[in-house]
Amino acid sequence: MTAKERTYLGVPVKKPRAAFFEFTSCEGCQLQLLNNEASLVDFLSLLTIVNFREAMTEQSDEYDIAFIEGSITRDDEAEQLKIIRSRAQTLVAMGSCACFGGVNQLKNRFNDLAWVKEQVYGSQAIDTREVLPLSAIVPVDLEIYGCPIKKEEVEKVVTNLVLGKSIDYPRYPVCMECKANHNVCLFDLGQPCLGPITRAGCDAWCPANRLGCWGCRGPAEKPNVGQLRQIMHEHGFTDEQLLDRLECFGGFAQYVTELKRTAKG
Amino acid sequence: MLFRVFAKDHLINLYDILAVNHIVGPMSKGFDRHGAPLYDFDFIYDFAELQLHYPATIHSLKRFVLPPRETLCTFDLQKDGWQKHVDYNAYKPTVYFGLHACDINALNKLDKVLTGNVYPDPYYAAKRKNMFIIGAGCTPQPFCFCKSMGTDSVLHGFDLFLTDLGDSYFAEIHSARAFAFISSLECREPRQSEHQRFMEVAQERMNLFTCHVDTTDLTKILDLEFQAEVWREWGRKCLSCGTCANVCPTCYCYGIEENVDLGLQHASKTRHLYSCNLIDFAQVAGGHNFRPESHDRLKYRYYHKHRGFVEAFEESLCVGCGRCGQSCLANITVPEVIASVRGEGGDHA
Numbered sequence: 001m002t003a004k005e006r007t008y009l010g011v012p013v014k015k016p017r018a019a020f021f022e023f024t025s026c027e028g029c030q031l032q033l034l035n036n037e038a039s040l041v042d043f044l045s046l047l048t049i050v051n052f053r054e055a056m057t058e059q060s061d062e063y064d065i066a067f068i069e070g071s072i073t074r075d076d077e078a079e080q081l082k083i084i085r086s087r088a089q090t091l092v093a094m095g096s097c098a099c100f101g102g103v104n105q106l107k108n109r110f111n112d113l114a115w116v117k118e119q120v121y122g123s124q125a126i127d128t129r130e131v132l133p134l135s136a137i138v139p140v141d142l143e144i145y146g147c148p149i150k151k152e153e154v155e156k157v158v159t160n161l162v163l164g165k166s167i168d169y170p171r172y173p174v175c176m177e178c179k180a181n182h183n184v185c186l187f188d189l190g191q192p193c194l195g196p197i198t199r200a201g202c203d204a205w206c207p208a209n210r211l212g213c214w215g216c217r218g219p220a221e222k223p224n225v226g227q228l229r230q231i232m233h234e235h236g237f238t239d240e241q242l243l244d245r246l247e248c249f250g251g252f253a254q255y256v257t258e259l260k261r262t263a264k265g
Numbered sequence: 266m267l268f269r270v271f272a273k274d275h276l277i278n279l280y281d282i283l284a285v286n287h288i289v290g291p292m293s294k295g296f297d298r299h300g301a302p303l304y305d306f307d308f309i310y311d312f313a314e315l316q317l318h319y320p321a322t323i324h325s326l327k328r329f330v331l332p333p334r335e336t337l338c339t340f341d342l343q344k345d346g347w348q349k350h351v352d353y354n355a356y357k358p359t360v361y362f363g364l365h366a367c368d369i370n371a372l373n374k375l376d377k378v379l380t381g382n383v384y385p386d387p388y389y390a391a392k393r394k395n396m397f398i399i400g401a402g403c404t405p406q407p408f409c410f411c412k413s414m415g416t417d418s419v420l421h422g423f424d425l426f427l428t429d430l431g432d433s434y435f436a437e438i439h440s441a442r443a444f445a446f447i448s449s450l451e452c453r454e455p456r457q458s459e460h461q462r463f464m465e466v467a468q469e470r471m472n473l474f475t476c477h478v479d480t481t482d483l484t485k486i487l488d489l490e491f492q493a494e495v496w497r498e499w500g501r502k503c504l505s506c507g508t509c510a511n512v513c514p515t516c517y518c519y520g521i522e523e524n525v526d527l528g529l530q531h532a533s534k535t536r537h538l539y540s541c542n543l544i545d546f547a548q549v550a551g552g553h554n555f556r557p558e559s560h561d562r563l564k565y566r567y568y569h570k571h572r573g574f575v576e577a578f579e580e581s582l583c584v585g586c587g588r589c590g591q592s593c594l595a596n597i598t599v600p601e602v603i604a605s606v607r608g609e610g611g612d613h614a
Contacts, residue, residue, distance in 0.1 A: 006529055007344070007529070008342065008525070008529045009342055009343075009344070009345075009346075009347070010343075010344035010345055013529065039527050042526075042527040042528040043527055046527065046529075155527050156524060158527075159524075159525055159526070159527055159529070160525075163525060163529075165525075171543070171544050171545050172505065172506065172507055172540075172543040172544060172545070173504065173505070173506045173507075175504070175506035175507060175508050175511075176506060176507040176508075176511065176540065176543065179324070179333075179507070179508050179511030179512060179592075180333030180334065180511060180538070181333075182305065182323075182324055182328065184294060184295065184297075184303055184305075184323065185508075185592065185594070187594060188297045188298060188303070189295075189297065189298055190297075190298030195506075196504045196506050196594060197504070220505075220544070221544045221545070222505070222544055222559070224502075224503065224504045224505065224559070224595075227501075227502055227503075227504055227595050228504070228594075231594045231595065
């Protein structure tokens, strides 16, 4: 990667050294970063990338920003994460797995993890434990939500990071973006949807394609989960259907406990 | 105002004359879970798509004059400054075919805010000036309360207004260009019997209104009931999702966002329509949020529509289209909220 000097309004811009890591995940978020060929060169020239297994072979342990995909499911991952934290000035959790545990944390639903391990791996047991988000092990500076992350959002975050601008996220629910796209409400079409309580920023990607939201970006600020539950009931959906969605990516963990206590079939 | 009558099967001729422009009108958007047809405003490319006898649309036509997201200007960044490019994003005249009185009144109200002040909004004005509006009579739906808001008929802000008389359309002509278009159709001045029929149709429509909002002394009542418990009850239901503001034909609040392109050579300023129900609507620099509670935000939305605007313009900012209540998953509707504030209705929350 050529080290072309970048300037912003005539002022040289420092290129932070960035490293990309993955823990338990599908690596789809990192793939998203490499997907947008049209802006890939500009994206790469904002950063000096020193570690990106999916894109290059060279490696270095000196970096300013660590972008981390995946959740923590093994002790060695936890240790590795602590080392990364000690080296990086800014630690970015990237995607639902890193932010909330993601789809992986579904296994936490089982009370008996030993039984699960036996069912999945039989006699060839591997070292795996309860799934945790990065923030359960180390302090996280920035979270980029979504399963997968949205490339445009990462580009915006990185641009603002490099220019020293503030980074802000929508705090309101997906409905706002869904309506802005003039979609027909999925409840009107007879589908359940977590849009009313899930953090926006995805541009209502799934609802626009007539797939009800599963909450991959986690809760909006102060979500009215109780009211959504009532709405689900009124539309003929059960608590179990609501829980399936709330538990899918792990972002709603704090609301799930309360709901389970009072859930009806 | 001039009046003309033309046979219904000539409507397609009017459409064809106007079709050199973009045409926006009500069109079918499938069916809901109960099998009821859904309609929305969209670009029409074929006369057959135009559903002039639609009951109501899900969204208003606000997106054509105040898009949810609009790039206001772009910048080419240079070493010692920048070049700014402004684009009002209005390129072609657009015909709005078949607006109900409520939606035309909504545009008239938006005009008061966005063009009738010291600093008119050029992005809105550019689109607004490029409109040719054909109104169409409607059938009041169970959720329509325009009659209570005084917006069930429209006096200005349209070029042409069509009322269905059965086998012909009664056209109210309100602009010279509309007269020119209508004159190229086979039409004639209405006969006395058609005057009669026109008034009968208007009366029949009046009799169909079932939903009402009592606006008597509403500004005062809202002041008196500022601390009423009912606001908290509605607040507990509210999802703070902004759906009401999005479907509302007169909500115009927005935020501005500036972004630098990835290449650091260009930047843009974008306007996003916002909603006063969203959690950070009243959050200011430094982080303080003046309205962190959902019930406060919901209340202020009602105060803006039914009190603040009335004091400023002697009319409500609500046109009674009922879209907000229809779209609200939590079933928060204007007639029920106002009734509860007036101490009527009771069991709502």
